[in-house]
Amino acid sequence: MKKSVLKFGGTSVADFEKIKNIGSYLKSRIDHEEQLVVVVSAMGKTTDALIENVGRLSSNPNEENLALLLTTGEQQTISYLAIVLHELGVRVKALTGFQAGIKTMGHHMKSKIQNIEADILNKNFEVNDVLVVAGFQGMNEDGEITTLGRGGSDTTAVAIASALDAPCEIYTDVAGVYSTDPRVYPDAKRLDIVSYEEMMEMSALGAGVLETRSVEIAKNYNIPIYLGKTLSDEEGTWIMPKEDILEKKAVTGVALDKDMNYVTLSYPMYDKHLLEHLFLLLEQGEINVDMISQIVNSDGLQMSFTMKDTDVNQIDEIFGALISQFPSLVFNIEENYVKVSVIGSGMRDMSGVASKVFMTLLGNGINFYQVTTSEISISYVVNEENGQLAVEELCKVFNL
Amino acid sequence: MKKSVLKFGGTSVADFEKIKNIGSYLKSRIDHEEQLVVVVSAMGKTTDALIENVGRLSSNPNEENLALLLTTGEQQTISYLAIVLHELGVRVKALTGFQAGIKTMGHHMKSKIQNIEADILNKNFEVNDVLVVAGFQGMNEDGEITTLGRGGSDTTAVAIASALDAPCEIYTDVAGVYSTDPRVYPDAKRLDIVSYEEMMEMSALGAGVLETRSVEIAKNYNIPIYLGKTLSDEEGTWIMPKEDILEKKAVTGVALDKDMNYVTLSYPMYDKHLLEHLFLLLEQGEINVDMISQIVNSDGLQMSFTMKDTDVNQIDEIFGALISQFPSLVFNIEENYVKVSVIGSGMRDMSGVASKVFMTLLGNGINFYQVTTSEISISYVVNEENGQLAVEELCKVFNL
Known part of the structure; x- marks a missing residue:
């Protein structure tokens, strides 16, 4: 049956x-x-x-x-x-x-x-x-x-x-997946179909409809997922292998990841042991850091990364433990950042997405602190007060 | 340790x-x-x-x-x-x-x-x-x-x-076991020590301090139980083998079991199958009936028993099932009865307890419907409105 x-x-x-x-x-x-x-x-x-x-x-x-x-x-x-x-x-x-x-x-x-x-x-x-x-x-x-x-x-x-x-x-x-969070941008459109990869980027980047892990498992076993509204006739969204999606769009959605912390640390010299310790402790604490950047120069080591503010108590403990061993370590945790991401599985095949995003943020006076790219996404860390504006302007530019 | x-x-x-x-x-x-x-x-x-x-x-x-x-x-x-x-x-x-x-x-x-x-x-x-x-x-x-x-x-x-x-x-x-429920009779005395047997009668008869089953297990394994008041210095009651109790009293306590139902059934003839069915269904439903009495005469079979009113839904179903098979069965479930029990491990050795109880109830105009006796207890089913009075008068008579 x-x-x-x-x-x-x-x-x-x-x-x-x-x-x-x-x-x-x-x-x-x-x-x-x-x-x-x-x-x-x-x-x-x-x-x-x-x-x-x-x-x-x-x-x-x-x-x-x-x-x-x-x-x-x-x-x-x-x-x-x-x-x-x-x-x-x-x-x-x-x-x-x-x-x-x-x-x-x-x-x-x-x-x-x-x-x-x-x-x-x-x-x-x-x-x-x-x-x-x-x-x-x-x-x-x-x-x-x-x-x-x-x-x-x-x-x-x-x-x-x-x-x-x-x-x-x-x-x-919510009836399915939208091009962006309708609470942020009321004109957001519902998507009929997205690929696992797009959905994973959206989840990881804070669109919040479905946990990344779930999509990952579905992808590994080729299990189609339907996202729909409870007890409603409204149509929802199918998540499935990208091979099964005929028409790929350059940009499918814009995700806003709120409540990010921006962590910076500096140390007077490059010390492999310090970094090993740090990442071991982060791993043991199962803290997800992303958007790591590192500069090593004559002033020593400068590193920054972003993380969800839910783990902030744990990160405080971790730095406490590190400082007892590396007393010259200086760290700083800044709150009130968000990450804005543009996602689309057709992005790689179509040029000009990155520059279009860049120009949009610039044209609206939105500063960004870090940028990362993946196969099908580009993410920017911006100040919290600019998050809404960035999503709105990007949705307009990409007609989402 | x-x-x-x-x-x-x-x-x-x-x-x-x-x-x-x-x-x-x-x-x-x-x-x-x-x-x-x-x-x-x-x-x-x-x-x-x-x-x-x-x-x-x-x-x-x-x-x-x-x-x-x-x-x-x-x-x-x-x-x-x-x-x-x-x-x-x-x-x-x-x-x-x-x-x-x-x-x-x-x-x-x-x-x-x-x-x-x-x-x-x-x-x-x-x-x-x-x-x-x-x-x-x-x-x-x-x-x-x-x-x-x-x-x-x-x-x-x-x-x-x-x-x-x-x-x-x-x-x-509550700090331990009392000679009767202090909410019914405020002058009730706390007992320092009772035997498993006395406690079991008290539980079974509704004193409500400790489940019969627990005392039964403790008795089988000779485990001493202490009943005390949570986080209090007040002394409680030890429950232990009767061999370890030196001075046995004729009457240790009076128990009041509320919320009893009184079930009567009649059938035009004595029918073994009917009774077999009834008791099988009661056993399957794990319904505890007690104080059963049965009269067989030229009018047929008259039976009555008492049970807790918590099982009343189940008993209704059971009689429903029986009537479909034995259409002439008539049954009646009356609420608002209580059971008053006098308990004491020394009761068997000392005469006159039963008649003293009988005279007390009689002297106070309290009607009773059924009486049962065990090794260490005598129980009377009375109307609910007489329960309180019966407990008070019995406590006075036996100086509890």
Whole structure:
């Protein structure tokens, strides 16, 4: 029988009325000879509320226990949805992450999926038509419950789709992928289709529709993803291999990544050990830095990089540890930066995109601090107050 | 190293301040060269709130999913308490029921502990001084998460104590066991010591301090239980083998079991099949009926029994099923009865207790409907409005 994986995010299951409506929708799908895995997040602001509670107990809660706490949110959603489906006469089984055979590795709060046992899911499909699976969680080899980090429910859904070789439908409160964030630029257009590569750049660059990791997994297993609006007839966006996309555009979208920090450090001499230490600590802390630039001259070493401000406590600790060993190290963390990125899989084949972006920023008096390019994107770090203007002007120039 | 099992109920962990205070207390215990298993319930009214949520989704939620939902309550408490202890520098591990190796069997919502793997606990003690375990839950052989039924956290604690051969301290908001419920009779006296047998009668008969099952397990493994008031210097009650109690009293306590239903059924003839069916269905539904009486005469079969009103939905279904097979069956469920019991391990050796009780009820104009006796107790079913008066007068007569 045809199998599909559906994922509903926290806003889609924010109250009991919505959970009931999703239940009815799923029942109608089952009636069309389909079997479904349904991955759900915690209801609405549940996770935030749990984190707030922890704030009353500890300023620096240990991650193992925090992960154990947060996973109760999804466990509650799967129970509620399964109760609704059972009442509707659907053969349904609710499964926490570990019950669904999701094995994780790495940090408790930022773990990665190591393996999904498709056998467990297939066995459950022998006597059930809907498997409701808790997103965002799994179990590591020590038998501890871990979370995949925020947004990780998408990864759960795509990874299960890959394990079952089934298409994956991800439902949120936005109908698909837009050329840019409609909250920033209201005239943004919905895209019918984007390639994995474009979507990955958009996610990595802060468009925020879908986690990079999820798209990466889908790409590796050639799993088509549909991004749509929950319980709506509005059309969404398909994400698929670029080979399957006939008409490639030079520029598909503009992404705005907010809340960036700009970190600069200087040291009186070039010291390989310092850099080794720094990057080892960043790696151990699983802190994503990007847009690194380095200058070595007679004044010594100057380095700068950007990072999300969510990791700022950890980076402070890392520099604290480094300074005890390298006392002449000077560092500075500046807030209030954003990254503006222009993305398009046809960019490489069509010339003039970079210069067009450059001229647009220049013409609007927008300073930029760092520039990076990839196969299908160009990114600029600018001051926060210029982010909105840059997105608007770039959308106009590229007719998005 | 000395090991103890401590259990804190829902009221004791009702808010974050209380959880912090329990954390500090546990730390002080650890500093005295002790290792602890700490079993906790869901915070305050969490379980009730979850059940209320389910009421918005289904009038008859399926038990498997309900159990999965309810166990999140204790999972949250263990996370919070472990976060507090970790912050205090205690080597602590939080374990859900299944992570602590608690294997269950039977109904999802009323499951029994089949086995506890002491090895898992002992292994965790190699690198931790406090194991915080979620009460009221475990995992069955199908890998499903189940609950032990309400009040089951006591069972979790006593069963773990038995597995580790350690004493068990159960903390609530009441300092120990009283001769009767102080809310019913304010002059009730706290008992320093009671036997397992007396405590079991009191629990079974609704004194409500400790589940019968927990006492039963403690008795089988000779585990002493201490019942005390959370974070208080007030002395509590020890529950132990009756051989260890020197001075036995004729009457130790009076128990009032509220919310009883009185079920009567009649059938035009004595029919063995009907009774077999009835008791099979009651057993399958795990419904506890007690105080059964039966009259067979020329009018046919008359039977009556009492049961807790929590099972009333199930009993309705059972009679529905029976009537389809035995159409002449007539049944009636009356609410608003209570059971008053007089308990004492010395009762058998001292005469006159039964007649003294009888005279007391009679003298106060209290009608009773059924009477049962056991080795160490006598119970009377009376109308709800007479419950309070019966307890007060019996306490006076036996000087409790």
